[in-house]
Amino acid sequence: MSTNTGAVEKDEPVDERRAASVNRGAAAAAADAGGLVTAWSDAARRLLGFEPGDVIGCSVADLLAEPLPVDALRSLAEPDEWSGTVVVQHRDGHLVEVRLDAHPLLDGAGAVHWFLTATVPEPAAQLQKWALEQFPVPVALFDQDGLAVSTNSAMEGVMGRPSRDLLGRRVGESVDGRRRLPGFEGLGDAVQRVLRTGETMPYEAWLHAPGEPREHAWLVSLSPLKDNAGRIRGLCLAAMDSTEQFLARRRLSVLNESGVRIGSTLDVARTAEELAEVYTAHFADFALVDLLESALAGDETGAVPDAAPVFRRTACRSVLEGCPEVTIPVGATHGYRKDSPQGRVLTDGRGLFHAVDEAGRRWWAADSPDSVRSIDTHGIHTLLVVPLRARGITLGLAILGRHRTPEPFDDDDLLLAKELAARAAVCVDNARRYTRERDTALALQRSLLPQHAPRQAAVEVASRYRPASSRAGIGGDWFDVIPLSGARVALVVGDVVGHGVQASATMGRLRTAVRTLADVDLAPDELLTQLDDIVLRLDSERTQDAAEEPPSPGEVGATCLYAVYDPVSRRCTMARAGHPVPAMVTPDGKVSFLDLPIGPPLGLGGLPFETAEFDISEGSILALYTDGLVHAPDRDLDDGLAMLRRALGGPGRALEEICDGVLRSLVPDRPADDVALLVVRIRALEASRVAAWDVPADPSSVARARALACEQLATWHLEDLGFVTELVVSELVTNAIRYGGSPIQLRLILDTALICEVSDSSSTAPHMRRARVFDEGGRGLLLVAQLTQRWGSRHTRTGKTIWAEQALPTARAENGASGTVSDTGSSRGAVGGGGEKPLARR
Known part of the structure; x- marks a missing residue:
């Protein structure tokens, strides 16, 4: 032939x-x-x-x-x-x-x-024959039945058999024809499909050919051979070894995948775990990540410590369940000698891989004898060590090993491991910087929040604060309970726009401003108006101080709810600036959201705020909160409010139990935004602890006022406070008669302190001054200020109120705080008659 x-x-x-x-x-x-x-x-x-x-x-x-x-x-x-x-x-x-x-x-x-x-x-x-024979690409020709009829020498080398052993065989068929070679099944099916359809077909395979020492990637071209009439007479198979290109694509794919898998959270430990997972998912049988303690502690020098560095085992991952190769558990500290591979990589900053020979065993034995036993037990034959460095700072090491994969690590594996370590190091550095900044912001935030509720009888208080766990950082949520004059109390909840240290600092400034304005006894709507001006000034200062890329006006903003509760009248006055409405739980456990007009958020300027007053029964509960409690990425506001309603419902519950239940129901373990929750139980001041008298605008009524005050002190067993109380009543009532206007009222309140109030219809506030030697007057308010704990004035709808507080004796103070009094009646009436003389000038 x-x-x-x-x-x-x-x-x-x-x-x-x-x-x-x-x-x-x-x-x-x-x-x-x-x-x-x-x-x-x-x-x-x-x-x-x-x-x-x-x-x-x-x-x-x-x-x-x-x-x-x-x-x-x-x-x-x-x-x-x-x-x-x-x-x-x-x-x-x-x-x-x-x-x-x-x-x-x-x-x-x-x-x-x-x-x-x-x-x-x-x-x-002849040239064609030589070309086919000497062509470096494996080529085989098959007849119509898919049987090999010719092969070149390159194909013989790949298959590890001479041509005569391959002829008459199908693709992937063993020499004896009794079995199929593993991995060739898909290629054989592709050959039959080309012979059947006559269409050229590319085929990619990763398989271990009999004549090759390890698996290769093959790009196979299957082309039909046709006669002049177009009939299929056979097939040509040409196989190109694309291992290098395949590995390059795989490395690129791994790097792309690492961009998504590594650094998904700003958590150092989780980032290290993600790096170990990527290593073992693609080319390592186990991986360890050890971070330097100095780097975790915030060392920014970038220098490796001269003394033996201390590592913390941060993550481990293995193809075997439970990471049995690991002898040092996660979280434990340990070290490496400087002459070990790990020590050299740490010093040089360059990765290396080495076979586990006798020298390697000695290195591991010197550092950890248990590691050598693990190497022998699991058959670890190659180790690879790469440094974790970011922004000039050495953060730690990644150690990889192989025992189930027969091939040792090579230069390509080292290159890929270094690239992954570099990317992970940046994520670890970001995470530790974020953690440090978050801890700073959280410490600032907690230091600015009230550490404990002040002693007062108006409300019982419980609160919670949960910081955000998102990358945005700590927000500017805050709450406060501020004692006011007349046994009243102010309840505040606010939320500053933004996150991080800047938001916490802004929150601190606003909280201080609210406390300052509350001391002036402004009404809720007036206080929010003043606070709005402060936010506008802060925004203006920030815009002017920015040297580069100044922020746009309006970036400093906040929402706030301010409420004032009077335990004597049992009325609560509220106003809000863009803040969620408060919830009220009645003593029978029913929950409702108060119909409080909404005002604009702070920082817009020029828009009014409205107040609303509510009569609240004793034992009711008010819940004030920030929007992080009811807003969440996986639910809308209505669903959040419905969940809050269910969590607050029920009679007779303790406030701490309510707070825990609300957080458990509405706040995930890793909230996307800060959450502030303030829950108060309303108390009413007993009528027996309040005494009030109308005072005629006549100087002769001053003596009667002093006498009634002393009688009330005797009823309360506070005779020891009689002298100072007489002086305070005499001074305040005299000033009201001289400089104020009718009607005039004297009121004594027994709370955590003895409060003396005198109200009149004049809006002119008194001012304390220092009297000259020959002045006959001007010393009254100075004496009041020196003899009482504090004093002040507040404007009312009908005029003003001057007040002064005296500290109670220790035993009485405890009784006053607990609401215990000895008389169940109240004293109300008019001061006048009886012929008492006004208090003599002292």
Whole structure:
């Protein structure tokens, strides 16, 4: 059979094929079992110049200029068909290279004869043959049945078998034909699909060919071979080793994946765990992350400590459940010697990988004998160590190992491990910086919030603050309970726009401003108006102070709710600036949200605020909160308010229990925004602890006022406070008569202190001054200020009230705080008559 005869019909008879070969110029000869020429064609005469009489009876070997190839000798011995290139000698002495095809024939006695054909390859055909044979890409040709009919030497090398062992086999079929090679199943199916459809098909595979030491990535091109009529006669398979390109794509894919998986939270430990997870998911059998204690403590020098550095095991991950390779648990501290691989990487800042040989075992044994036992137990054969460095600061080390993967680490693995470590180091550094800033902001925030509720009888207080856990940082939520004059109390909840230290600092300034304005006894709407001006000034100052990229006006803002509760009248006055409405729980456990007009958030300016008054029964509960409690990414405001209603409901519950239940129901473990919650139970001041009298605008009424006050002190068993109380009543009532206007009222309140109030219809507030030596007046308020705890004035709807507070004796103060009094009646009436003389000037 000659190779230059073109495609041969499958059902063409052998004799016809041979005759066609001779007719197309192929030289033919025959030889017996001993290798002697028995027939010689005319074409053979023209090819070599020998007449039939010259060669018949001679050995075929005498015509060869070179010995037959080894595979030809093997075919002669079997016997089997053979084809190949040989060099023969022409009669005139020159050498001729021919393609020889040898076909064994059996005679009637069973003896083997050989039919030989020889052709001189055309130059183009010879080049094609050489190109296919020497082409570095593995190539195989298959017939219509998917059986291999030809392979080149590159394919033989990949498959680890000579061509004769591959011919007649399907893709992936073993030499004995009894089994399929693992990994080749998909490729075999692809070959059958191309033979069936006639369409060229690319195929990518990651498999271990029998002639290769390890798995490779192959890009296989499957092309159908067709005759002139377009009929599919076979298939050409060319396989390109794309391992380098595949690994490069995989490295790029891993790096892209790491951008999503590593640094998902601003938590140092979680970031280290994510790095270890990426390592073990792609090219390591276990991974450890050790961070320097100095870096975690905030060292910014970037220098490795001269003394033995201390590491904290931060994360570990393994392909084996439970990380059995790890001998130092997560959270434990340990160290490495400077001459160990870990110490060298820490000092040099360059990663390395090394086989676990005797030198490596000695290093590990010196640092941790348990590590050597783990290496031997799990068969760890290669280790890789890379540093974690970011912004010039050494943060720690990542240690990787292989025991289930047979291939050791290589340079590509080291490059990828270093790149992942560099990316993770930036995330770790961001996380630790964020943690430090968050701790600072949280400490500032907590220091600015009230540490404990002040002693007062108006309300019982419980509160909670939960900082945000998002990347935005701590917000500016705050709450406050401010004692006011007349046994009243102010309740405040606010929320500053923004997060971080700046928001906490702004919150502190606003809280201080609210306390200052509350001391002036402003009404809720007036206080919010003043606070709005303060926010506008803060925003203006921030805009002017910004050296680069100044913030836009309006970036400093806040919401606030301010309420004043009077336990005597049991009325609560409220106003809000863009803040959520408060909730009220009645003594029977029913929950409602107060109908409080909403005002604009602080910082807009120019818009009014409205107040609303509510009569609140004793034992009711008010819940004031910031929007982080009811707002959440996974629910809308209505759902949040409904959940709050359910969490607050129920009679007779303790305030601490209510706070815990609200947070448990509405606030996740990692809230997206800060949450401030202030819950108060309303108390009423008993009528027996309040005494009030109307005072005529007559100087003679001063004495009567002093007398009534002393009588009330006797009822309350506070005779020890009589002298100072007489002086205070005399001074305040006298000033009201002289400089105020009717109606005038004197009121005594027994709370945590003894409160003396005198009200009149004038809006002119008194001012304390220092009297000169020869002045007859001007010393009264100075004496009041020196003899009482504090004093002041507040404006009312009908005028003003001057008040002064005296400290109670210790026992009485405790009774006053607990609400215990000795008399159940109240004193109300008019001061006048009786002929009492006014208090003499002292």
